[in-house]
Amino acid sequence: MSTETAVRPREGALDARVPPGPIERKWERRRFEMKLVNPANRRKYTILVVGTGLAGGAGAASLGELGYNVKCFSYHDSPRRAHSISAQGGINAAKNYRNDGDSVFRLFYDTVKGGDFRAREGNVYRLAELSGNIIDQCVAQGVPFAREYGGLLDTRSFGGALVSRTFYARGQTGQQLLLGAYQALERQIAAGTVRMFPRTEMLDLVVVDGRARGIVTRNLVTGAIEAHAGDAVVLATGGYANVFYLSTNAKASNATAIWRAHRRGALFANPCYTQIHPTCIPVSGEHQSKLTLMSESLRNDGRVWVPKRAGDTRPPDRIPEAERDYYLERKYPSYGNLAPRDISSRAAKEVCDQGRGVGPGGRGVYLDFADAIARFGEDKIRERYGNLFDMYERITGENGYKVPMRIYPAAHYVMGGLWVDYDLMSTIPGLFVGGEANFSDHGANRLGASALMQGLADGYFILPYTLGHYLAQVTPAGDDTRVPAFDAVRREVQDGVRRLLAVGGSRSVDSFHRDLGRVMWELCGMARNDAGLRKALAEIPALREDFWRNVRVLESGEELNQSLEKAGRVADFLELAELLVLDALHRTESCGGHFREESQTEDGEARRDDERFAYVAAWEYTGTLSQPRLHKEPLAFEHVHLATRSYK
Amino acid sequence: MNLTLKVWRQKGAGAPGRFVTYEARDVSPATSFLEMLDAVNEGLIARGEAPIAFEHDCREGICGSCGFVINGVPHGPRRGTTVCQLHMRVFEDGDVLTLEPWRARAFPILKDLVVDRSALDRIIQAGGFISAPTGSAPDANAILAPKEDAERAFDAAACIGCGACVAACPNASAMLFTAAKVSHLGLFPQGQPERWDRARDMVRAMDGEAFGSCTNMRECEAACPKEISIAFIARLNRDLVKASFRPRRAAAAAGV
Structure with missing residues (x-):
């Protein structure tokens, strides 16, 4: 193999291999440098794609179209159920259809700034560059984006931007984009280029001679543990926000695939960069199983406020205007209610910590549409957000048109993930990572409507090129799994399943997950400090130990067993949580979604420390969870100059 | 309680x-x-x-x-x-x-309460897509779609594929599911080239599964969590009739 693809973790700096030259020519240059696979030879290469969300579904379909032999895996019953489907608000693209001053460079700039200068410039520029192609592709597939009466596409504004570049499909943009990718994928399944394995969960990665060569899966209906071989593996398995137990993620969203790959040698980057979304429906009680997001687009018309006086329990309509604090408008006059997510979330926490929170438990703030309704009429507001008001009413039993909604931040997204180079390849050659599962483009904070953009850029337009380049340099190995390495991993996975079933304790899996979530939310959530993080580092291993002594998983491994599925995922969260906290402890600066109380300005804003922390922290698994090895990828800002992020 | x-x-x-x-x-x-x-x-x-x-x-x-x-x-x-x-x-x-x-x-x-709904995926495989290989798309605004059509297409595209329509139907027909996808894609200009084959192929795939026939009981519409209208079934039936007057597209394999 050429040395070019051999990026192994070494001491010292990690090289992302971003092409040299002007930023607007980097991707073009890289594409030209790439080796190509003869179309007649593509079917000889097997690519395993794990996950069928925007990155995985789009990637599998596009690779199938190119003629590769693709096998695609999902733990759902159908690829259409991947969690990308839940994204509400929209997808950014630098089309400048509005003539309002948008450009590729501005989207790039906003994304780097929004990420609080902790993203890799080369990747972000490419993302902005590809954003327009994504909209073209989706429209061609029949995605029903919102339109103007003239038949052209409509856009709206989103947090962290002053241009209107967000394309949307009512409040169901993720659903419609995913169905576009799903339909392209089903078309390839019908054509025979992609073979789909639904209800099949990846439980480990197989590395042969230092390269990713396959995966081991469990059939969730029969329990069969099976090995699959390929020439490359793509993980597009989403994020790990469920480490907080209560999050806006789907219940099954988990870290197992990326965590197993990490244990096999892939570096894990910036695990502490987690995003807490400011506009979610507050927790209503102990029974709560998940939190529901109310799209950020609501902040276009809703005004956020709390009473000025702590302990004010009057109903909202009894609190006169003069006794209300519209704190986002007060603190950030230019962005106001459209301040970015990390800033809005922290501001909500701050007012609730001061005892000014509203609703049961005092953990909520008002999102008030009274002014917008007075100005535009209830019908207009209904037209814009009707489905969200309906959802709010279903969950809370309250009418958001009559009384202000109550919202509170909730864990929503993770910017951290497996470290990848410019080609989206991890530190294990042949292991590629796309979408939320990688760490690449959002730095320390993701802007609204950028996750869909990144997932589809990775899937449609980056992985199909970079995988080809990798495969052009390897000889097809076929899908033979009768290699000792496969047997060994298969046995390990089998043992892992047996171990979970054999504990025979007294506590349910969910009860451990809840406990972990409480530790993470309280000690490593919206605000973090040295003492709290150290406390978490004591509690997590203890909880993990308790899990392996006391967890109760009933029934067998040879059938559909939902407790067993959850148990494996929670076991991995219990390990990942420790790395997340260690990363948060080591990064003593505040940046984006990572807020260290020790590092703030006088008025409570995040204070970055570019001298010491302008790098990607990529952690290597050493065999001891408490002692991962840190590798650094230095970040250089040549086009967007380092500056204090201000939305005032 | x-x-x-x-x-x-x-x-x-x-x-x-x-x-x-x-x-x-x-x-x-x-x-x-x-x-x-x-x-x-x-x-x-x-x-x-x-x-x-x-x-x-x-x-x-x-x-x-x-x-x-x-x-x-x-x-x-x-x-x-x-x-x-x-x-x-x-x-x-x-x-x-x-x-x-x-x-x-x-x-x-x-x-228990878990069923296998993969038959719905197989209906989509038969034609529930627009053939637009990655990279081949024109500029998004080069394709004009009247707002009313796009809104109607959306009403159909809102289907979440849960299968409630089938469960509600006394015949266990998947007609609402199939009609929703045929209508969503058939309402857009970019969905026209494959419109007639899509309707025929998806209905044939549906008939090939163990679903029953539609006899206009309207239970599907009442049960649909996305309130998808049975007007789309009427639309599918119209498309099927029109399709029967058109020659079938040369048997080009989907994809590739």
């Missing part, structure tokens, strides 16, 4: 099944239906009994994973609401609720 649940328990595909009665105690009205079941399952696990298997994921009414029949109604009593979004405040203390899986020959039961 306290409720009595009669739940269909079935160990696996082909195994015999039966209703088992459970009590749900001290249920808060603010709980969602699935959270109430979570609590019942926690109690079962504590007693060493197998928890009730049911599918769910996003719990926001959009992924289409969840769904079972509550007292004869798919997704339960609240219109336009998936079971994950159904909250206990719609029930009364002392209610007796019968929970059973989707009943349709095309959806074999895998366990």
